[in-house]
Amino acid sequence: MPAAAQSQSSFRLIARAAGVVAVALLAIAAQPAPKQAATLPKERYLSPIEMAFSKDGHELYVVCQDSDEVRVVDIASGKVSRKIPVGHVPRGIGLSPDGRRLYVTNAWSDTVSVIDSASWEVVETLPTGFEPAGVAVDAKGDFLYVANRLSSDISVIDLKSGVEIKRLLAGRGASYLTLSPDGKIYGTHIYPNPGAFRTQPASEITVIDTASQTVVERKLLRNVAGMFHIAFSSDGKLGVVAQLRPKNLIPLAHVEHGWAFGDSLTLIGSDVGGTVQVPLDELDRYYALPWGVTIAPDKSKIFLTTAGSESVTVVDVPRLLKTIRTRRESFVNDLSASAEYVSARIPVGHNPRGLVLSPDGERLYVANRLDDSITVIDTQTNTVANTIDLGGPKNVDALRRGERLFYTADFAFQGQFGCSNCHLDATIDGLQWDLEPDGFGKDIVDNRSLENLAGTEPFKWNGGNPDMPTECGPRTEKFFFRSQSFTEQQLTDLVTFVYSLPYRPNRYRLANGELTPAQERGQAIFERTKSKNGLPIAEANQCTYCHSGPKYTNQKQIDVGSGKLTDRSPIIDVPQLPNVAYSAPYLHDGSARSLEEIWTVFNPKDTHGVTNDLTKDELNDLVEYLKTL
Amino acid sequence: MKLRLWFAALAFGLASLAAAQDMPMFRWVNFMTADGLPDNHVFCVLVDGKRIWAGTENGLGLYENGAWRVFRPADGLAHQAVLSLALDHRTGDLWAGTMGGLSRISAGRIDTYTQLNSGLSNDIVYGVGVQGDFVWTATAAGASRLNTRTGQWDLFNERNTPMYEIWTYSVSPAADKVYYAVWGGGVLEYDQPSGRWKDYNDPDGETELVLMKDQGLIHEVTTSVSYVDKILWVATYFGASRYDGRYWHNFLQKDSGLPSNFLNQVKAIDANRAWFSTDKGLAYYDGTNWAVYTPALDTHKPEMLVRDAAGSVHNIAVQSAPAHNYVLGVDFQGDDLWVATAKGLSHGIRLDRSSSTAKVLKQTASGKKR
Numbered sequence: 001m002p003a004a005a006q007s008q009s010s011f012r013l014i015a016r017a018a019g020v021v022a023v024a025l026l027a028i029a030a031q032p033a034p035k036q037a038a039t040l041p042k043e044r045y046l047s048p049i050e051m052a053f054s055k056d057g058h059e060l061y062v063v064c065q066d067s068d069e070v071r072v073v074d075i076a077s078g079k080v081s082r083k084i085p086v087g088h089v090p091r092g093i094g095l096s097p098d099g100r101r102l103y104v105t106n107a108w109s110d111t112v113s114v115i116d117s118a119s120w121e122v123v124e125t126l127p128t129g130f131e132p133a134g135v136a137v138d139a140k141g142d143f144l145y146v147a148n149r150l151s152s153d154i155s156v157i158d159l160k161s162g163v164e165i166k167r168l169l170a171g172r173g174a175s176y177l178t179l180s181p182d183g184k185i186y187g188t189h190i191y192p193n194p195g196a197f198r199t200q201p202a203s204e205i206t207v208i209d210t211a212s213q214t215v216v217e218r219k220l221l222r223n224v225a226g227m228f229h230i231a232f233s234s235d236g237k238l239g240v241v242a243q244l245r246p247k248n249l250i251p252l253a254h255v256e257h258g259w260a261f262g263d264s265l266t267l268i269g270s271d272v273g274g275t276v277q278v279p280l281d282e283l284d285r286y287y288a289l290p291w292g293v294t295i296a297p298d299k300s301k302i303f304l305t306t307a308g309s310e311s312v313t314v315v316d317v318p319r320l321l322k323t324i325r326t327r328r329e330s331f332v333n334d335l336s337a338s339a340e341y342v343s344a345r346i347p348v349g350h351n352p353r354g355l356v357l358s359p360d361g362e363r364l365y366v367a368n369r370l371d372d373s374i375t376v377i378d379t380q381t382n383t384v385a386n387t388i389d390l391g392g393p394k395n396v397d398a399l400r401r402g403e404r405l406f407y408t409a410d411f412a413f414q415g416q417f418g419c420s421n422c423h424l425d426a427t428i429d430g431l432q433w434d435l436e437p438d439g440f441g442k443d444i445v446d447n448r449s450l451e452n453l454a455g456t457e458p459f460k461w462n463g464g465n466p467d468m469p470t471e472c473g474p475r476t477e478k479f480f481f482r483s484q485s486f487t488e489q490q491l492t493d494l495v496t497f498v499y500s501l502p503y504r505p506n507r508y509r510l511a512n513g514e515l516t517p518a519q520e521r522g523q524a525i526f527e528r529t530k531s532k533n534g535l536p537i538a539e540a541n542q543c544t545y546c547h548s549g550p551k552y553t554n555q556k557q558i559d560v561g562s563g564k565l566t567d568r569s570p571i572i573d574v575p576q577l578p579n580v581a582y583s584a585p586y587l588h589d590g591s592a593r594s595l596e597e598i599w600t601v602f603n604p605k606d607t608h609g610v611t612n613d614l615t616k617d618e619l620n621d622l623v624e625y626l627k628t629l
Numbered sequence: 630m631k632l633r634l635w636f637a638a639l640a641f642g643l644a645s646l647a648a649a650q651d652m653p654m655f656r657w658v659n660f661m662t663a664d665g666l667p668d669n670h671v672f673c674v675l676v677d678g679k680r681i682w683a684g685t686e687n688g689l690g691l692y693e694n695g696a697w698r699v700f701r702p703a704d705g706l707a708h709q710a711v712l713s714l715a716l717d718h719r720t721g722d723l724w725a726g727t728m729g730g731l732s733r734i735s736a737g738r739i740d741t742y743t744q745l746n747s748g749l750s751n752d753i754v755y756g757v758g759v760q761g762d763f764v765w766t767a768t769a770a771g772a773s774r775l776n777t778r779t780g781q782w783d784l785f786n787e788r789n790t791p792m793y794e795i796w797t798y799s800v801s802p803a804a805d806k807v808y809y810a811v812w813g814g815g816v817l818e819y820d821q822p823s824g825r826w827k828d829y830n831d832p833d834g835e836t837e838l839v840l841m842k843d844q845g846l847i848h849e850v851t852t853s854v855s856y857v858d859k860i861l862w863v864a865t866y867f868g869a870s871r872y873d874g875r876y877w878h879n880f881l882q883k884d885s886g887l888p889s890n891f892l893n894q895v896k897a898i899d900a901n902r903a904w905f906s907t908d909k910g911l912a913y914y915d916g917t918n919w920a921v922y923t924p925a926l927d928t929h930k931p932e933m934l935v936r937d938a939a940g941s942v943h944n945i946a947v948q949s950a951p952a953h954n955y956v957l958g959v960d961f962q963g964d965d966l967w968v969a970t971a972k973g974l975s976h977g978i979r980l981d982r983s984s985s986t987a988k989v990l991k992q993t994a995s996g997k998k999r
Contacts, residue, residue: 129778151778166719167762167778169735194740204738214721215736508779518783593746600745616770617784620748624781 045400046071046392048367048374050092050354054117055099057359062367062374062390063090063104070104070115071390073374075358078388082120086113092176094135094144096159103144105132108505112146112157126162128155130507134176136185138210145185145208147174150507150582154187154206156213168215171204172430176229181236183210188227188241191430194584197591198249198444201225201431205241205268219275221266225431226424228291229354232269233299238317239268242290242304244421245277245332248431250440255413255482261421263290263306264332265315267324276324277332280306280313280342286416287313287345288409292355292366296379301343303364303379305352308409308418312352312366312375314344314382344382348375351407370404402497405490412481419476419494423450426501428583432590435480442566446590448575449583451503456551456576461588463557463573468495503578508627515628522625525618532613543609552577552629561607562587581627595623652920652935653913655966655977657949665697666690671969675714675723676962682723683974684711689725689734690974705739707732707752713799715757715764724764726754731766742775748782749773756810760802767797772809772817785819791828792817799894801856808861810851816863829872839868839881846870847879852893858900864892869905886919886936887912894958904966906956911968922947922977923954951975 047066054061059081060073068090072082087106090113094103102115105128112132114124129148132155136145144157152174153167171189178186185208192201203224207217221227226244233239245262252260263286267276280287288308295302295317302315320341323331331337349368352375356365363385364377372392378385405411406426409418422429428447436443445461458464459471473491477483486494510516515523526543530536539545540558548554553576563570572588586592592602599611599619606612611619660666660683667688675682681692689700689711700706708729715724723734730743730752742749749766756767764775771786786795794814801808807819815830832845839847848867855862863870868890869880882890889909897903901916910923910932919936931950935943952973959968966977 153778168720169722169733169738169740193738207736212721216721218736218738518781596748597746615788616744616748616750617786617788620782620784623748 042399043393043395043397045370046372046390047369048354048372048390049090049369051356051365051367051374052093052095052102053356053359055095060356060365060374061093061095061102063093063354064372064390065089065091065369067392068106070102072120073388073390078376078386080391084115084120084122086115086122087111087125092132092134092147094137094177096137097139097141103135103137105135105146107131107133107149110505110507112144124162126157127164128157129153129167131504133174134178134187136177136179138185139179139183143210143213145177145187147177147187147189149173149175149190150504152189154185154208166213168206168208168213170206170215171218171227173424174206176227178230178232179210180232180239181234184208184216185210186230186232186239188230188243190226190228190424191428192225194593197585197589197593198432198441200249201246203227203243205230205266219268221275221277224266224277225429226421227266229293229304231294233271233295234297235299237269238271238295238299240293240295240302240304241266241268242293243277244289246429246431248433251434251437251442252480254437255416255480259286259335259416261286261288261417262332263287265290265293265302265304267320271321272324277330278320278324278341279332279335279338280304280315281335282338282342283335284414286409286412286414287311288412288415288417289421291353294355294357294364296357297361301379303355303357303377305348305355305366307351307353307369308407308420309415310348310350310352310408310410312344312346312348312355312364312377313342314346316341316343319343346377346382346384348377348384349373349387350404370400370407398493398496399500401490402493402495402500405486405494406497411477411483411486413483419472422447426450430584432585438568443568444564444566444589444591446585446588449579450498450501451579452501452551453576454499455549455555456553457555458557458573461573462569462571468498472498504582506579506581506628508581508624516624518621518624519628520625521618522621522623525614525622526625531610537610541606541610546574547577559607560609561605562602564589564591577626577629580629595626652915652918652933652945653964654933654945654947654980655922655949656980657922657931657951658976658978659952660692660697660974660976661952661972665692665699666974667697667699667701669972671957671971671974672710672712673714673958674960674967674969674974675716676960676967677716677721677723681962681967681974681976682714682725683969684714684725684727686710700734700739702729705732705741707741707743712753712755713757713767715759717759717764724757724759726757726766726768728753730754731757731764744770748775748784750782750784750786755797756799758800758802758807760804760807763802765800765802765807767800767809769796771795772797772800785817785826790817790826792826798851799853801854801861803856805859806856808854808856810854810863812852813850815846815849816851816854816861818861837867839879842879842881843877845877846872847881853895853906855895855897855903857897860897860900862895862897862903864895864905866891868892869895871903873900880914886914886921886934886942888921888923888934893956896959896961898961904959906958906968908955910954911951911956911959911966922951923956924950924952926954951977 045066046064048062049065050063052061062071070084074081086104087109089108091107092105104113112126113122116123128146130150132146133149134147146155152172154170157164173189173191175190176188187206203221205219209216228242230241263280287306291307293304323340350370354367366375372390374388376386406419409415458466465471553574557571559570592598667690668685670686673684683690691698708727710728713726725732733740750773751768751770753769758765766773774783796812798812799810809817818827831849833840847870848865850866853864861872871878889907891908894906905912910921913920917938921934925932931947933945933947951968952975953970955971957969964979968975
């Protein structure tokens, strides 16, 4: 063997050995993470997410998601003056027109806490739909509107009686509401509306007439998936929505070759003469996850938080409107455009979400969700004037470190996106992605839930990643982000956080834990070992074979006939089933739009369980049971 | 004696004339494809304030501000043939039963439920109704109920109700009861508080004969139910029935003002008044008298016939008539009517009584119509 070749071979051997050692070290460092999570003393962080000003502007009400409370900040002193316990995982806040009542949605309690702003007590708790988020009161203070994220509807509550009088159909993942100066309620939603497989996602702005309490318009937003706050100018002529434009239909091969998400705004109203989408990113720098948005009282500026980029973007409204008037065709994909109207990028804390202007417009308050603080910005100079400490724990533990990593876009090439771009609020995004660099339309994968993942390994739809460190490490940081790697500590923290994500409450189980008759019948079908003609069902084709154990997965990779011609392999990792009702669409590629379609469309040969002998009633029962898992 | 008879005849004649003058009169405006209607074969019509929805064989039409807008499968509608319509008055959402599933039209957005993508029992949705948070459907394979808050579907068929035929044709839900017309299976009643089902059938069991009139449902081949003011009205292919919870009263062509025993729909106004869509015209019953509106079957000229309680029939002079004698459905817009026919959609504009004094053309013998 020539010396050079021998040297090369030795180098390869050493490199390989080093690689093995590195992976082993990484595994050692990362492996204990899930176990760590269970034993770590969890700090009770506050996680401020939304805010509202008191009528007189003297107090700031801050919704603290993780401490289940509203904290009241005295503006003059910059100190927390009160703490009001509310329901579980509060997410939104609204005020009555006279300022005497605060309405706080409790996402995991499915309620609204009504707080008397004089006594500071919760005087009433109103039931809502599944996972309430945004809330708004009509101009007269007669009706409360609550956006329900999981039931994708809007509760209309009569505030005199406290009775929910009806639910209005909203976009999927209904989340944010605002009362416009014209008296209508406008709503947004974080997941795209259901559509045909492999088509451009679409969302809507839901417009509610408060006189009739009905939806009177749905403004269609093409290629938008992920809409967040919506705000109006005081004259009502300009509305703005913070949003994402995903590029999920073509391979997400190399982000350095083009953006994966377009961080953008939709503008509506007579100032723009319709619906206009505009970009916020720059050619070589992205401002990930635009979330909170508000417009200055004099309509000179739009302020928005970019939750993944940990900054506030300031848009010059006259220049923006001039750009819109000048450019006759859509320029939402022209990243050079933002230079014409973005006037400032102001760094703030970790994962900034809600923001609110002081009544005089002089100060902007930004909730730094993962810092337990409020950044105060001087809106004249676009500089940070102050930071208000809300009084959370000072220790930043592994969970919080990991959560910050999960929500930041700093690790992706040009800051394009972070984990939470696809896992919005650590859930899903309702999209199917073409992730692999194997050609257009190959190996399409649906976004999987992250709830309670420990014990469901391996990961990826083909089970290719044996553990979470691999999934979050080489898979995410190297393949997706194409930028700096996590340190071992960071990877451990990130894995610790991901493994800590709990199940959301299941709304389909009865409070007493029993099953309804339909659910019981469905359970019998799920657990059956014989088909209806009495013949035994092969063990490997029984539901409980693959979907076994506490998380309803045997953690194996199996061909159940759901593979498509465009898949490299029909072998699919068995997914866990708890809270399966929340994660439509289904199958590895999201081709089944509903639980029913898994069997009515994609199981013609009884390879994904024996279901073709079931009547429609029985299939419905099976679905009702699955929803309880 | 002669004088008495003369007065009796005069009183009878005046009463008949009064009946004729009391019956509603309309100026009929008819819509065809040339006017923008999606198709001339109109299965159903629904009034939504100032808006009119028409379910046709080739699309769903929306008439608003003097113009038609058409929804078809390309717009997201489940199927082009729209068989039934129901309005959720609380939300303003429209539910359309089609030959290919159930569509929800909400402020322009269309979501579709089929037997493949949802728990809907069958894609042929003959009837649909909304009660509170529940949407009830009558399909070719039994009844379905969707809970719009939870997304749960409940199916009702031969396995859990007395439904020995599963071809459900029409549904009329109310807060206390839900009624189904089961084609060939009589009427099914669902008691909301108890969740129990009960069936009503033709007591004589004869498919062509009526042996026991007023002792039960007139016939098993039911096509439509309308439950208003705790009174059930039923249309069949062999007459109509009214049931007050204790007594049945049946209506046949031979002993009522119905122009035909072949009924496609009944729609009640209240406990005493109802409209009947038949294959030989549109009929109205005010609790005592009858009126029939149709293009004459022979001459096709506009015709309005009024039959009083005594059976005297008067031909009232009219200038217009519904688009066709084969009537499939009706809905009310205040005092106006909208009528779905086999060849066009008709708008009956109620004429002011002072300017529409009925002019009797001809009085015919009791029970006979010209």
